[in-house]
Amino acid sequence: MEEHSMELLAIIGPITTAWKDKIEHCRPDLEVVVYPSTKEFVKNPNPGVTILAAGGGLPTAKLIPLLPRLRWIQTWSAGIDGLIESVPDHITVTTMKGLGEKAVAEHAIALLLSLTRIRPNSPTQERSRQIPLETLDGKTHLIIGYGHIGQRIGVLSQAFGMKVMGVRNHPEPNQFHLSDLPQLLPLADVITLAAPLTPSTYHIIDAKSLSKVSSHTILINIARAELVDQQALWEALVTHRLGGAGLDVTTPEPLPEGHPLLGLDSVVVTPHVAGNFPNYFDRALALLMKNLINDFQGHALENTVHLSDGY
Known part of the structure; x- marks a missing residue:
């Protein structure tokens, strides 16, 4: 069986302890660290992060040089504007397209x-x-x-x-x-x-x-x-x-x-609320966990973005 090196997943968002534990145990090679806000992550980014789950306002152009092991970004939204020009081709980007x-x-x-x-x-x-x-x-x-x-x-x-x-x-x-x-x-x-x-x-x-x-x-x-x-x-x-x-x-x-x-x-x-609905973040975390399992098993990730097209 192929061996996997340890993955460090940084989640930016209001995740509960129960969800953190559930995600951390969805695959044996995963460690999860949670940041309550983008501001906290930017203040002290961990260079060992290989997978990043984050929302909008992420200063990727500034952060990516500080994250040499980063290989995958999972966004909390369907859009990726702001990422197109600042994410190099070797980093995979997936979205929550279709969720809302x-x-x-x-x-x-x-x-x-x-x-x-x-x-x-x-x-x-x-x-x-x-x-x-x-x-x-x-x-x-x-x-x-x-x-x-x-x-x-x-x-x-x-x-x-x-x-x-x-x-x-x-x-x-x-x-x-x-x-x-x-x-x-x-x-x-x-x-x-x-x-x-x-x-x-x-x-x-x-x-x-x-x-x-x-x-x-x-x-x-x-x-x-x-x-x-x-x-x-x-x-x-x-x-x-x-x-x-x-x-x-x-x-x-x-x-x-x-x-x-x-x-x-x-x-x-209306104040940018079209995609809001009850339990959105729970469903987003469930999709993240599904993609984490797909990644571990070598399957295609859902909602992979073609950065050259912008979606």
């Missing part, structure tokens, strides 16, 4: 319904009565980023009677490529962003793309704030070239009190 897809998709639809049926930012009840409400049936939903989350949003949209157009970098039959966006944008009643942040998706919604949409179109962003040129978005909203926006991600986060976007009737903002 139902919650994120439901949140996207909730933002959409808030804008079409509720209008929570209307300052008075009388004013809200003057704003025409919409139904989703028969509307066209353009979903940019048609992976796990995008497809789930598509399923929910179809349940409301919407026509769905899915866009992705590597389209399958009946899907579209990013290069098709100039032709698709004018057809969309709703545009939802569910794409990863990569060089090709940075500011994919900018002044040029917004000039192609209808004045009634609603934009939903549950992905990354940098997919949208926020100044161009603001200008489109205040000049009524865009019907509304539902944003779970913004620049900065959170938006400061008094920010112009927060005062618009046509905008709904």
Whole structure:
């Protein structure tokens, strides 16, 4: 039987003693050390760490030279922006892709319904009565980023009677490529962003793309704030070239009190909570443990990222 050298796993996050013990005993060559926060880990990184489980805000460009044995990073989220340019090819990166897809998709639809049926930012009840409400049936939903989350949003949209157009970098039959966006944008009643942040998706919604949409179109962003040129978005909203926006991600986060976007009737903002649901971290730890076992047994890891593609 092949011998394994000892692995040192650093977990950054609110892990219980029970979970620590469970993970440490999932394979015989594993030692686990827990850090309550990224700040604590950065203050005193252990050069013996071979596997790192961490969330966002990890200064990898600074840390990786201090971790000569590091071979694998497991993120707590589906996105890896911030890691793309700073993680060398010899380090494997895995994500929690798919873990929160139902919650994120439901949140996207909730933002959409808030804008079409509720209008929570209307300052008075009388004013809200003057704003025409919409139904989703028969509307066209353009979903940019048609992976796990995008497809789930598509399923929910179809349940409301919407026509769905899915866009992705590597389209399958009946899907579209990013290069098709100039032709698709004018057809969309709703545009939802569910794409990863990569060089090709940075500011994919900018002044040029917004000039192609209808004045009634609603934009939903549950992905990354940098997919949208926020100044161009603001200008489109205040000049009524865009019907509304539902944003779970913004620049900065959170938006400061008094920010112009927060005062618009046509905008709904939530504080980057689309992926939140009860027991998320327990499920994330379970997936980490599954990948640790896969790694020990020489099997492929789930949700391995192709850093060159950015997802």
